[in-house]
Amino acid sequence: GAGVSQSPSNKVTEKGKDVELRCDPISGHTALYWYRQRLGQGLEFLIYFQGNSAPDKSGLPSDRFSAERTGESVSTLTIQRTQQEDSAVYLCASSFVSRANEQFFGPGTRLTVL
Amino acid sequence: DQQVKQNSPSLSVQEGRISILNCDYTNSMFDYFLWYKKYPAEGPTFLISISSIKDKNEDGRFTVFLNKSAKHLSLHIVPSQPGDSAVYFCAASQQGAQKLVFGQGTRLTINP
Numbered sequence: 118g119a120g121v122s123q124s125p126s127n128k129v130t131e132k133g134k135d136v137e138l139r140c141d142p143i144s145g146h147t148a149l150y151w152y153r154q155r156l157g158q159g160l161e162f163l164i165y166f167q168g169n170s171a172p173d174k175s176g177l178p179s180d181r182f183s184a185e186r187t188g189e190s191v192s193t194l195t196i197q198r199t200q201q202e203d204s205a206v207y208l209c210a211s212s213f214v215s216r217a218n219e220q221f222f223g224p225g226t227r228l229t230v231l
Numbered sequence: 232d233q234q235v236k237q238n239s240p241s242l243s244v245q246e247g248r249i250s251i252l253n254c255d256y257t258n259s260m261f262d263y264f265l266w267y268k269k270y271p272a273e274g275p276t277f278l279i280s281i282s283s284i285k286d287k288n289e290d291g292r293f294t295v296f297l298n299k300s301a302k303h304l305s306l307h308i309v310p311s312q313p314g315d316s317a318v319y320f321c322a323a324s325q326q327g328a329q330k331l332v333f334g335q336g337t338r339l340t341i342n343p
Contacts, residue, residue, distance in 0.1 A: 121274070148329060159235070159320060159333035160275070173329060208274055217329040218263050222274030 119143065121223035123209050129229045130199055138194040138226045142211030149192050150212075150220060151176075151184060153205040160208060166192060167214055199230045234258045235323050237334035245342055250308040252337050254321030257302065261323040265331065266295060266306045269318045278319070279306070311341045 122141045130136050142149050151163040162176040166186045177183070181199075186192040196203055206227050210220040236255045244250045252266075262283040267275035281288040281295045281304070288295050294307045308315055321334040 150330065152333075157240075157335070159237075159335040160322075160331075162330040162332070165329045167329075176330070210274075214329075218265060218280060218324055218331075219277065220331060222267075222276070224272065224274050 121209055121211055121221055123207075123223040123226050125226060126224065127227045127229075129231065131231050132201060133198055135195065135197045136199055136228065138196075138207050138228070140192045140194070140209030140211075140223060142190065142192070142209070143221055144190075146211035146213060146221075147189060148212045148214045148217060148220075149186060150210040151192070151194050152208045152210065154208060154225070155205045163194070163207075196228075199228075201230050204228055204230045233335075234261075235321055235332050235334040237319075237321055237337050239337050240335070241338040241340070243340045243342060244311050246313060247310045250306075250311045250315065250339055250341070252306040252308075252319050252321075252339065254304050254306075254334050255302060256304075256323050258323070258325070258332075259302070260325040261332075262326055263324045264295070264297060264304050265322045265324075266293075267320045267322060267333075269320060269336070275320055308339075313341050313343060315339060316341045 124139045149166040152160040165173040181197045184194045206225040208225045210222045212220045265280040266278040268278045269275040279293045297304045318336045320336045322331040
């Protein structure tokens with residue numbers, strides 16, 4: 118497929134466990150973004166990658182959250198010691214760096230922390 | 232601090248009539264505005280956008296209006312169709328920043 122893909126589509130975990138969420142952007146898109154959407158809320162920016170570096174991490178809510186990107190492709194968002202308030206849909210988007218306003222979103226990973 | 236606000240969580244419109252979705256923003260540095268549409272279990276998809284140098288942009292049944300002095304934008308859909316039923320998000324960006332700032336979304340339901 119030519120779109121942004123994310124895995125898993127659903128993840129249920131117990132409080133205190135670590136989780137990893139994966140994003141495969143559109144091929145050729147150098148810019149990659151992570152957002153999250155809590156129930157009834159809008160999308161909340163987490164982090165932006167340009168290539169493999171993250172010039173804007175301003176949206177990460179705590180040091181339990183981290184992300185990396187390799188090969189200017191796949192990105193992984195890691196949440197350590199999950200809390201119930203981390204429950205949300207985590208969305209990944211990608212774009213050309215010069216066209217940041219044209220972000221293409223994946224279907225998201227729904228994370229439920231029990 | 233909610234910089235982009237959509238004050239109507241839901242809107243119900245008769246098929247064939249006009250749907251008007253509203254969005255307000257507070258950051259005067261925003262210079263580009265977008266509307267995204269989201270179906271359940273799917274990611275948001277881009278619908279239409281407008282630059283701050285314009286006050287109107289039209290694409291088929293969809294028109295976005297921007298009132299900079301009021302820091303307000305609206306999306307008009309006419310005529311509304313059942314397939315338009317979805318959650319609509321308003322988003323904004325400013326030059327030099329890569330991220331989009333989203334509103335809370337409005338769930339639009341088109342009734343046959």
